[in-house]
Amino acid sequence: MTERRGHLAEMARDEDSPELNHLFAEGRERHYSPGEHLITEGERTDYFYDILSGTVALARNGRDGRRQILAFMSARQILGASSTPSYPNLATALTPVSAVCYPRAALERALVTTPKFASNFRVVLTQILESAHDHVYTIGQRSAVERLASFLLYLRANQARFSTGGPREKSEHIELPMTRLDIADFLGLTIETVSRAFSALKKGNVIAFRDSHSCEILRIDRIRELGGRDDFTQHRGSA
Amino acid sequence: MTERRGHLAEMARDEDSPELNHLFAEGRERHYSPGEHLITEGERTDYFYDILSGTVALARNGRDGRRQILAFMSARQILGASSTPSYPNLATALTPVSAVCYPRAALERALVTTPKFASNFRVVLTQILESAHDHVYTIGQRSAVERLASFLLYLRANQARFSTGGPREKSEHIELPMTRLDIADFLGLTIETVSRAFSALKKGNVIAFRDSHSCEILRIDRIRELGGRDDFTQHRGSA
DNA sequence: CGATATTTTGAAATAATTCAAAGGCAGTGG
DNA sequence: CCACTGCCTTTGAATTATTTCAAAATATCG
Known part of the structure; x- marks a missing residue:
C-alpha cells in the first residue's frame, strides 16, 4: 500500500482496492505561493485537490470585476468537485499552500470501486453544501x-x-x-x-x-x- | 423489479441489486397541501424525499423570525441530504405536492451497494452545491x-x-x-x-x-x- | 359580494456604499 | 538604523439603495 496523506486518505482509511492504491500513487504534492492559482476559472476539471496546509480562497468572478468568495479552505479540505467539464470558480492561495493533486479520473474510479470511501466522500460533500447554506443565510439575513x-x-x-x-x-x-x-x-x-x-x-x-x-x-x-x-x-x- | 418512480429511480436506471429493489419497495408516495411541511426544523433525518410534482420551499429560520429560503424545489429534485442526525432546515409545500418518501437507511444501503447509482447521486449533490454557490454570488454581489x-x-x-x-x-x-x-x-x-x-x-x-x-x-x-x-x-x- | 390576505405605491428613515484622505505597516535601499 | 515607497487599513463625510412605516389597490376565497 502506497504512502497516503491528507484528508482524502483519512476518508479511505482501512480500505484497500487496486483503484484506491492507484489513486494515491497518482497523487502529487504541489506547493503554491500566495497569489498563485490552484484552479483558474473555466479550467477543465481534470484535477482534484486535497489541502495539506495553508489557506485557499475559492471565488467566483462576475463580468464587471465583482467577486464573491465562496469559501476559505485550509488543511483537510477538498477542492475541485464539479458536475461539469469546466470549473466555474477560481481557487487562489492566500498563504503558502501545500496540496495533493489527484487526477479526477482516478478519483472517480476509486469512488466507484470503494463504496465505503464513496460514502465518506458523500458526507464531506454534504457538509460543504451545509456550509454553503449557512453562508446564504448569513449574507441574506444579517x-x-x-x-x-x-x-x-x-x-x-x-x-x-x-x-x-x-x-x-x-x-x-x-x-x-x-x-x-x-x-x-x-x-x-x-x-x-x-x-x-x-x-x-x-x-x-x-x-x-x-x-x-x-x-x-x-x-x-x-x-x-x-x-x-x-x-x-x-x-x-x-x- | 418493483415499480420505480421519480428522479431517484432515473439515477438507478439500468441498475439492479437487492438493496436497490428494497429501497424502491420501501418508497411511499405522499401528498402535501400548500403550507404543509415535508420536513420540520430539527427533525431527525430518517427520511429522504424525491419530488414528483408541485413546488417546495427549503428554508432556514433564525431565532428572531428571520427566514432565508435556500431553494425552491420542484419535480425531479431531491430533498433531505444531511450529514447529521437532525435536519437544520424546513421544507414547506407551496403548492399541492406529491413526493416519494424513502427511509434514509435504505437509501444509504443502496448507495453503498450500487456504485453507479451512488455516482449519479454524487453528481446531483454536486449540482445542488453549484446552485447554492450561484445563490451566494447573487445575494452577495447583486x-x-x-x-x-x-x-x-x-x-x-x-x-x-x-x-x-x-x-x-x-x-x-x-x-x-x-x-x-x-x-x-x-x-x-x-x-x-x-x-x-x-x-x-x-x-x-x-x-x-x-x-x-x-x-x-x-x-x-x-x-x-x-x-x-x-x-x-x-x-x-x-x- | 363581502372579508381577508397579498401586492403595490408613497414618504421618511437607515444601513451600507462611495468618495476622499489620513494612518499604519512591511519591505527596500541608502 | 532610518527614511522612503507602496500597500493595506482605518476613519470621516456625503450619497444612495434598501428598509421601514403607512396606506391604497388588487387579488383570493368562502
Missing part, C-alpha cells in the same frame, strides 16, 4: 456586524475542524490570513464596512487585535448572540 | 433588480430542467407559485423591494404579468444582462 461575528465563528470552527494535525479544541484566538478585501468579498460587503464593523466590535471590547491579521475573542457569548446559529457546528452533531 | 432578474433565470432554468416529464426547452413564460414574501426571503430583500423591482422591470417592458403569479419575459437579453452569469446552465456544459 447586518454587517452580524456577518462579521458570524465570520469569526466560521473561522473559529474551521480552525478547530480543519487544523493540519486533525480536529482540535476551539480557541478564542483567530487567525485572519486573508485581507480585508477578501473578507468583504466573502461577506458581500465593502472593505470600509468590514473595517468599521471590526472597529465597532473592538470598541465594545468584544474582540481585540494583536496585529491586523489575528485577533482574540474576548466575549464569545456576545459574538454568538450576533453571529450565532449555535456556533456553526452544534447542529452538526457528532454523527 | 442589486435588487439584478437579483430579481437572476431569480427569473433561475426559475426558467429549473422549469426546463426539472419539469415533471423530464427536461424540456426553456420557455419565456415563468410560473411564480411562491408569494412575494417567499421571493424576498429567497433573495435577501423585503417584499416591498421585490415589488418595486418587479415594477421597474414591468415599466421597462422587460417583463409582463398575466396575473401576479405568472409572467412573460419580453426581453430575455436584458434579463441576462442584469441577472446573467450565462443563464445558470451554459457553464454546466452538457456533461
